[in-house]
Amino acid sequence: MKTKQKWHSDYKVIAESFIDFLDSTNEKEVLASAISPLIKNSQVIVDVGAGTGELISRLTTTKRKIIAIEPCKDYIPHLTKKLNGNQHLVIPHKIENVNLPHSSVDAILFSHSLAYLDGFKSSIYKTFNWLKPGGIGVFIVLSQTGNQMHIMNKFWHFFHPNRPVLNPSAEHIEFLLSELGQDVYRKRVSSIMNAKTKEQALKLISFILEINPERLDGQTKNVLNLARVSTDGEYEINAFHEVIFFRKKEKI
Numbered sequence: 691m692k693t694k695q696k697w698h699s700d701y702k703v704i705a706e707s708f709i710d711f712l713d714s715t716n717e718k719e720v721l722a723s724a725i726s727p728l729i730k731n732s733q734v735i736v737d738v739g740a741g742t743g744e745l746i747s748r749l750t751t752t753k754r755k756i757i758a759i760e761p762c763k764d765y766i767p768h769l770t771k772k773l774n775g776n777q778h779l780v781i782p783h784k785i786e787n788v789n790l791p792h793s794s795v796d797a798i799l800f801s802h803s804l805a806y807l808d809g810f811k812s813s814i815y816k817t818f819n820w821l822k823p824g825g826i827g828v829f830i831v832l833s834q835t836g837n838q839m840h841i842m843n844k845f846w847h848f849f850h851p852n853r854p855v856l857n858p859s860a861e862h863i864e865f866l867l868s869e870l871g872q873d874v875y876r877k878r879v880s881s882i883m884n885a886k887t888k889e890q891a892l893k894l895i896s897f898i899l900e901i902n903p904e905r906l907d908g909q910t911k912n913v914l915n916l917a918r919v920s921t922d923g924e925y926e927i928n929a930f931h932e933v934i935f936f937r938k939k940e941k942i
């Protein structure tokens with residue numbers, strides 16, 4: 691039987707290469723810059739699948755309350771530390787087990803978390819109900835283009851034959867939101883990971899593929915072919931992110 695993709699199930703693998711990833715990428719800055727203008731008037735923001743808080747901590751202000759939903763217990767200490775203001779709330783549960791009052795939040799954010807949920811459709815519907823009229827929904831998924839996606843498309847099933855990638859497409863999310871009567875918008879942003887050496891590039895690729903780096907032995911040439919080599923000899927892996935957003939209509 692096929693099991694679901696679960697980022698947090700390989701926490702040790704992820705944690706070891708996560709620092710390398712953060713050191714090498716501008717992803718969190720790029721995403722924060724893309725989201726920030728969309729939520730500029732939002733005071734209560736729910737972040738579903740907040741991880742270690744690397745993204746949401748860039749979107750805090752003194753006036754804002756962040757409600758971070760994150761089930762992975764290993765991430766909670768990092769998340770709590772990043773969200774160090776008293777006004778914030780960390781909910782250490784799966785979104786499927788969380789209920790907030792109807793019409794109580796100004797923005798909801800799903801950044802690269804939809805693929806990991808037990809049911810992303812029901813989670814979108816549930817959080818839509820939490821949003822106030824005029825509230826903002828933001829969803830981020832990887833584009834079907836870019837080196838990161840090419841690496842995943844080509845190698846994910848080789849390393850995880852029983853764990854399909856369940857990343858919903860931007861079109862699928864747009865369709866669900868239009869079924870809810872919303873006008874939906876989308877913008878695409880790109881981020882880049884840089885690696886000075888082949889060894890660093892392989893570490894990044896193993897992070898993308900959620901495997902221990904030694905599992906790439908025998909595949910190194912093939913995977914490195916999917917990275918780009920810049921004029922100064924660095925390896926570059928780019929990623930495109932689809933940012934889908936809507937403002938909840940006052941009346942449908």
Ligand SMILES: C[S@@+](CC[C@H](N)C(=O)[O-])C[C@H]1O[C@@H](n2cnc3c(N)ncnc32)[C@H](O)[C@@H]1O
Binds near residue numbers: 738740742784802807
């Ligand atoms: C790829 S990380 C994204 C982290 C962060 N949003 C970001 O963009 O930097 C996906 C996160 O979703 C969380 N997650 C997995 N299943 C979940 C669920 N059922 N409810 C809420 N979050 C979940 C994982 O633990 C992980 O922290």
